[in-house]
Amino acid sequence: MGKLFVVGIGPGKHDLITKRGLDAILSSDLICGYNKYIDLIDSLIGNKPTFSNGMKGEIERVKFALNKAKSGKTVSLVCGGDSSLYALASLVFELCEDFENIEIIPGITAALSVSARLGAPICEDLVILSLSDLLTPFEIIKKRVDAINIGDFVTAIYNPKSKKRDKYLKVVLESFYQQRGNLICGIVKNCERDNEIVKITKITDFDYDIVDMSTVVIVGNTKTYLKNGKMITPRGYLRKYGS
């Protein structure tokens, strides 16, 4: 058996990949990944062979990577953001029996790269929620939205909208508004990639048209505020210890 690295490459720019992730990619005989992520690291891959496919090709992709590793190759299976969160590490473990030569290398997930672009909205207890109903029924997503309101969590929303599914985000923000008022929302499209857009708004002024699958929305909790164009959730140091 060779080796399979499952590598989180972060949001896109190469300087947000960890050294461990970069070393894995550089030491691999073969790079597997979703088309878009392979494109993002094209210049790192050089002439190495790649295997890439599209959405809904995840099982085929993971099986291909596992088979190549079994045959003795060193393989990197690359994932956008982290390697596990809404990514492929768990499918790798589900599809194989011998874990000895599998290494999971974490990456910067979008919630954190997006938060850094907006200011500091993610500062304390947090929910990360995907609105994709491909793998999670919307009934469960709705229950989680109710839970978020109860806990007054800051929320990072992944996959807020796709072509087939354009109304869920509105339903979610409407629920937040009804239960917690006109919260501050940060929208980052193409974070740390070409054509990045950063926008901060309130729920009632939310611009649904700029949101797509390459957008992450962070909705603050009831303490989040806007200062000089940055979105800030106070951690509570000043309330506790004074300034």
Added chain:
Amino acid sequence: MGKLFVVGIGPGKHDLITKRGLDAILSSDLICGYNKYIDLIDSLIGNKPTFSNGMKGEIERVKFALNKAKSGKTVSLVCGGDSSLYALASLVFELCEDFENIEIIPGITAALSVSARLGAPICEDLVILSLSDLLTPFEIIKKRVDAINIGDFVTAIYNPKSKKRDKYLKVVLESFYQQRGNLICGIVKNCERDNEIVKITKITDFDYDIVDMSTVVIVGNTKTYLKNGKMITPRGYLRKYGS
């Protein structure tokens, strides 16, 4: 004005720092941070001057870093894990008015580095929760625990125990057990540092004694399972598309 980088250094090992974070540290005139984090990157700092202090010294630390940056220095304020989540980015924005020369550099947060050591427990919708009541009253924490049960979220628990506060974790796990059954728990102490301990157990067998402030606990959702010693939350690809 000089420049202030707020840098997330990840869990501890230097190869889990991003290149952007490393470059910031190497280009700085001065490094500020909590004692323990300064120690972790000691060999990267070399002979640069440092300012470090302990817990509850956060306001003093941030003010010192901001003042040095104002006076023209390039300063890195380093944080364990990410630079914003349970960290100092938001306090920086709270304590200054001119944001032009402040740059937030995200880092690998403990939930994700710990998840990678356990297998792939973090795979879909997630709550990150701190049990420290220094800045968040336990009443709010309890409400959030109720919300987690309603949403059946995978939960990463930071700061699970301190010397003064050793019963909250038991209260939380008891609530999870009552509402959702005997969930699988992953315990990682000193993740990616010397003396790392990785342990997977069920709530009823939970070993409270090994938990301390350098431990993160990940509690699965009702779908999380154990396979060959790894903790896995299925993403749902196999249920949806078959194997």
